[in-house]
Amino acid sequence: MRTSFGNFILNSTNPVPMPIGIYAGLEITGASVRQSVTDAHAQSEAILALHERFNTPVMLTAMDLSVEAEEFGCEIRMTEDEIPSVIGRKVTDLSEIDRLPVPMIGSGRTAVSLQTAQKLLSIDKGIPVLGGVIGPFSLAGRIFGVSESLEISLTEPDTLKKLLEKVTEYLISYLTAFREAGVQGVIMAEPTAGLLSPRGLSQFSSAYVKQIIESTVTPDFTVVLHNCGAKLVHLPKVLEAGAEILHFGAPMDIGQALTQVGEDIILSGNLDPTGVFHNGNPQEVTARTRELLQATAGHRNFIPSSGCDIPPHSPLDNLAAFFDTIRG
Amino acid sequence: MDTKISEIFNAIVDGDASAAKQTVQSALEAGIDAEIILNEGLVASMKEVGRLFEEGEYFVPEMLISARAMQAGMNILRPVLIEQDIKPSGKVVIGTVRGDLHDIGKNLVSMMLEGAGFQIVDLGTDVAPEKFLEAVTEHKPDILGMSALLTTTMSNIKATIQYFEEKGVRKDVKIIIGGAPITQSYADEIGADGFAPDASQAAALAKRLMGKA
Numbered sequence: 001m002r003t004s005f006g007n008f009i010l011n012s013t014n015p016v017p018m019p020i021g022i023y024a025g026l027e028i029t030g031a032s033v034r035q036s037v038t039d040a041h042a043q044s045e046a047i048l049a050l051h052e053r054f055n056t057p058v059m060l061t062a063m064d065l066s067v068e069a070e071e072f073g074c075e076i077r078m079t080e081d082e083i084p085s086v087i088g089r090k091v092t093d094l095s096e097i098d099r100l101p102v103p104m105i106g107s108g109r110t111a112v113s114l115q116t117a118q119k120l121l122s123i124d125k126g127i128p129v130l131g132g133v134i135g136p137f138s139l140a141g142r143i144f145g146v147s148e149s150l151e152i153s154l155t156e157p158d159t160l161k162k163l164l165e166k167v168t169e170y171l172i173s174y175l176t177a178f179r180e181a182g183v184q185g186v187i188m189a190e191p192t193a194g195l196l197s198p199r200g201l202s203q204f205s206s207a208y209v210k211q212i213i214e215s216t217v218t219p220d221f222t223v224v225l226h227n228c229g230a231k232l233v234h235l236p237k238v239l240e241a242g243a244e245i246l247h248f249g250a251p252m253d254i255g256q257a258l259t260q261v262g263e264d265i266i267l268s269g270n271l272d273p274t275g276v277f278h279n280g281n282p283q284e285v286t287a288r289t290r291e292l293l294q295a296t297a298g299h300r301n302f303i304p305s306s307g308c309d310i311p312p313h314s315p316l317d318n319l320a321a322f323f324d325t326i327r328g
Numbered sequence: 329m330d331t332k333i334s335e336i337f338n339a340i341v342d343g344d345a346s347a348a349k350q351t352v353q354s355a356l357e358a359g360i361d362a363e364i365i366l367n368e369g370l371v372a373s374m375k376e377v378g379r380l381f382e383e384g385e386y387f388v389p390e391m392l393i394s395a396r397a398m399q400a401g402m403n404i405l406r407p408v409l410i411e412q413d414i415k416p417s418g419k420v421v422i423g424t425v426r427g428d429l430h431d432i433g434k435n436l437v438s439m440m441l442e443g444a445g446f447q448i449v450d451l452g453t454d455v456a457p458e459k460f461l462e463a464v465t466e467h468k469p470d471i472l473g474m475s476a477l478l479t480t481t482m483s484n485i486k487a488t489i490q491y492f493e494e495k496g497v498r499k500d501v502k503i504i505i506g507g508a509p510i511t512q513s514y515a516d517e518i519g520a521d522g523f524a525p526d527a528s529q530a531a532a533l534a535k536r537l538m539g540k541a
Contacts, residue, residue: 077429082480085429146432150389151396154343195388233384274509278479311479311509 003222005128005184006244009266010300015293017326018058018268018303019277020187020226020247021310023083024319025050032080033312037064040115047120051127053316054323061116063132063189063309064109068167068174069142071108072100081312089145094159100143102170105177117183128185130224131178135190136208137201139167146192153200160204168208175216175223185222187247188212191308194229194251201230202237209241217244224268228308232256239265249307250275255295258302268303271322277306278314282321289325329368332358336369336401341376343393345400352401362408366445370405374398374443378528388436391527395439402442416447418538421463421501422473423451425484430477433507436527437473444531446471457484457491464492464501471534476507485510486518493519502537506530 009016025046026036035042047059066084070076078084091097106114113131120129134142140163141149152160171188178186193205205227213223228249230238235257238246246261248254248269258267271277276288289304296302304326310319329337332355339347355365377394380386386394409416420441424434431453438448449467451459455474464472476482485505492498504522505515515523522537524530 079427082427082478087429147392147435150432151392154389154393197387197389200387200389231384274479275511279509279511279514313479 001217001219001244003185003217003244004220005130005222006266008128008184009245009303015302015304015326016057017305017323018056018060019306019310019319019322020060020063020308021273021277021306021314022046022050022060022062023312024310024314024316026312027316028053033082034078034080037062037067037078037084038109038112040112040119043112043116044119047116048123050319051125054319057127059120059127059129060187061113061120061130061132063187065134065138065142065189065191067109067113068134068139068170071103071110072139072143072170073103074142083309083312086142089148090143091163092144092148094162097144097159097163097166100163100166102166105170105173110174110177114177114181117178117181121182129183131181131183131186133171133174133178133186133188135188135193135205135225135227136164136167136171136212137196137205138190138192139171140164141192143167149192150195153196153204157203164204164208168211171212172215175212179216179218179221184220185224187224187226189226191226191228191249194227194231194234194249198234198237201234202240206237206241209243213242226308232260235260245303247303247305252307254292254302258296258299263301266301266303267299268305270305270307273306273308273310273314277310277318277322280318281315282317285318285321286325289322293326330360332360333365333368336365337373337376340370340373340394340397340401341380343390343397345393345397348397348401349404352404356404356408362405362412363414365405366409366414370398370401371443371445374440374531377443378440378531381526381528388432391436392439395436395443398439398443417445418470418534419447419449419467420471420473420534421449421451421460421467421469422475423455423460423463424453424475424477425481425488426454426456427484428476428478428481429453430475433477433527434473434475437475437506437524437530440527440531441473441534444535446534457488460488461492461495461497464497469501470538471502471504473530474503474505476505476510479509482507482509482514485520489518489520504530504533504537
């Protein structure tokens with residue numbers, strides 16, 4: 001289904017720069033990472049600060065992949081300066097999965113994400129707003145343990161599928177809440193699925209992302225499926241999810257991927273967020289961005305972006321170099 | 329290759345922990361030398377797993393279950409190796425640095441190193457420089473491995489190396505580092521002895537540093 005956000009991208013005269021990462025905005029507002037992931041005001045201020053500074057054509061809420069797992073009851077480690085991490089495992093076997101309740105949306109920090117989106121929409125600048133959510137396999141991994149979920153994808157696939165059914169039900173509710181808030185879509189981050197084989201990705205990620213997309217996407221609400229670990233060999237299986245827009249990380253050969261997907265699917269990515277945006281300098285960012293633009297030249301169905309979330313404390317000059325290079 | 333050795337090899341490459349345990353036991357009972365079981369069974373099979381990963385045939389889940397199978401076999405073999413005083417390829421102390429709780433990369437490296445015949449002392453995650461020093465003093469490893477996934481914690485690799493320098497023990501151990509934000513140039517900049525971009529290459533790097541590659 002072609003959505004209004006998809007049309008916005010395809011009808012733009014020039015490439016639409018869409019780096020992922022609100023944490024750079026904290027360099028402008030002075031808030032901490034902790035404040036930005038616990039307080040909708042602090043988060044929306046960081047996003048708006050980036051918009052004011054760089055005239056960002058799309059506003060994204062934070063990519064914080066602990067939000068949903070915390071709502072499921074996982075323990076979180078949160079510090080002032082770090083994006084929160086999930087600690088330990090909430091469930092370890094089938095019986096615990098069976099007993100795991102599916103939480104209510106808004107019972108934890110999903111409320112912060114939804115309120116942030118509402119604040120951005122209320123400013124009514126006519127700028128598309130996308131929410132940030134986790135994907136089903138990545139959420140299952142945070143609840144069951146990443147290594148353990150990867151292992152049982154081969155040894156106990158039915159146990160993993162039970163957990164995936166629960167997180168899928170939850171994510172459908174979460175995306176529905178975002179849609180009802182009025183955002184143009186979400187970026188669904190499914191990084192852990194990039195560690196699976198293509199067959200595993202098909203079975204344990206795309207099959208469930210597809211259910212979520214079929215239950216939530218409308219002409220005014222899109223799903224951008226992000227997988228920063230996927231390589232070209234995964235591409236046909238990522239496509240099975242049926243997302244209108246796919247967002248990839250540095251391991252993906254974007255030029256080849258564009259050739260393979262044709263013009264109907266919109267691709268996005270894939271400058272290394274750490275190597276280029278965080279550790280690089282403006283000259284390097286300019287050079288890598290030019291290379292990306294050359295590799296994707298002539299493809300209107302491409303959104304230049306970082307390949308994943310840009311880490312906190314990445315220099316704003318590097319972001320400026322990215323926007324300046326794309327805008328010529 | 330001896331039939332019993334090839335059964336061990338296949339069990340590990342297939343990620344079958346139960347079969348790995350049984351085949352190692354069976355090989356020992358048949359009187360096959362423990363060092364041959366180690367080198368031609370366990371080490372050779374994990375080398376094959378590394379090759380399959382590098383060639384894109386295996387992915388992380390396949391590596392993980394093969395490593396588990398190797399560990400199941402090693403649990404049977406280890407007492408015999410100790411009894412016969414068969415030395416490992418080297419000893420490695422490994423951990424994720426202070427402030428960082430991510431362990432999948434570090435665990436994969438541990439497993440691949442163990443599969444390459446190294447003895448592993450795994451300190452877990454969120455390891456302070458003082459803890460690394462304590463472990464190096466106690467275990468006297470050939471190699472210290474440090475991992476960081478976050479840009480906010482990678483500086484703690486450098487801090488740990490500096491701490492070792494301040495304490496005058498930096499030259500006592502080879503230091504290898506890895507993790508998503510780490511590059512060869514960062515390793516060079518902070519004075520690490522080696523960097524590997526993935527677990528399979530970390531095992532090869534450790535062997536090179538031991539002069540066994």
